[in-house]
Amino acid sequence: MRKLILLIVFGLAVGALFGQLMQSLPGYWFVRVGDTSIQTSFWFGCVLLLAAFLILHFLLRALMRLRRPVNRLKVWNSRTRHRTAMKRTVRGLVALAEGRWKRAEKALTKAADDSGTPLVNYLSAALAAHYQGRYEQADVLLKQAHHSTQGADTAVGLVQAQLMLDRQQFEEALATLTRLEQQLPEHPQVLKLLKQAYLSVNDWDGIRRLLPRLDKHRLITEDERRELELRAYRQLLIQAAQQDGNLVRVRSLWADMPDALRSDVELVLLYADALIKGGEEGDAERLLRNALKEHWDTRLVLRYGLLNVDAARQLVYAEKWLQERPNDPDLLLTLGRLSLRNAYWGKAQEYFEASQRQRPSGVVCAELARLYANLGDHSKSQLYYRQSVTLLDKSLPALPQPSDMTR
Helix, strand or coil: CHHHHHHHHHHHHHHHHHHHHHHHHCEEEEEECCEEEEEHHHHHHHHHHHHHHHHHHHHHHHHHHCHHHHHHHHHHHHHHHHHHHHHHHHHHHHHHHHCCCHHHHHHHHHHHCCCHHHHHHHHHHHHHHCCCCHHHHHHHHHHHHHHHCCHHHHHHHHHHCCEEECCCCCCHHHHHHHHHHCCCCHHHHHHHHHHHHHHCCCCCCHHHHHHHHHHHHHCCCHHHHHHHHHHHHHHHHHHHHCCCCCCCHHHHHHHCCCCCHHHHHHHHHHHHHHHHHCCCCHHHHHHHHHHHHHHCCCHHHHHHHCCCCCCHHHHHHHHHHHCCCCCCCHHHHHHHHHHHHHCCCCHHHHHHHHHHHEEEEEHHHHHHHHHHHHHHHHHHHHHHHHHHHCCCHHHCCCCHHHHHHCC
């Protein structure tokens, strides 16, 4: 309301000003053409001139528009087709989300040429064709997507790699993703798909190199990172150990390994086995001994007893451990085996029997049976042999036996 009052006041002021000007500046217009003459006041003449100018201006604009009717028709037709394409695109995307692949592909492909976003149409249509199992058509649509929009290499490559992974074309997907990685080494989606591709082809070295970037961009959880690291180094150690004379590779892997993994018992055992295979049993003995200082584990103790290094020194270390763990059956078994390596037959017998008292075991009974047999005490050897068979039999699955069938 206040604005309206101000506007009225302003209009009255302007009108009063023009009225004052008309009174203070009198004059007239006189125009003569041949025998015809026209005379009017100065201010009315100005109004006529302004009106003539406006009429002429609008006439010229109308004439200019009439000169280009075809262009105006083209613009109208283009806008109409664009609106139609947008409606088809929306219908196609809805059908894609609902899993109606054939309808989605048809709508999206039809609308692609007139759509403002042809890349979206072709990529979505390629997905629809892929889900129908029409892989060749999907590849054709991906090529059209690539040509439809400049700078679409990354988007097309990512969709292509995802489709290849779905088709289990792992090598091809890895090649595509490796090319994208060279262009965009920190692209999150590229890294996620690379992880999937590396796992699919069991490329554990690739996984190992990829993990820091996955962690940097928070694309994996801490638990998943630890699990993948453990799997990667486990497989890499196994592969390196299987290759004769590749001890350098084994040592390099162990040196690059995160500190947290070097205490993992399984990895320690794999590394020790690789060292033994490479003729470095002394290093394996130090490795197992140091690992046992940090983390006592049955598997490490038993593996230590199977080494063939300096049996006397090994026995000294093991007997020191026995002072801290006098009733450990696995340590007693290891001590018995080390005693055999040192030709301490009586001590070996005592350790084996002590282990058997702590926990009856078919393995310990077998060791005692063999020891007594070589000592010439065949009755005890047979006794422990039967006990070992009985204990081992209890660990076997319950299956029908000939004695059961004849009853």
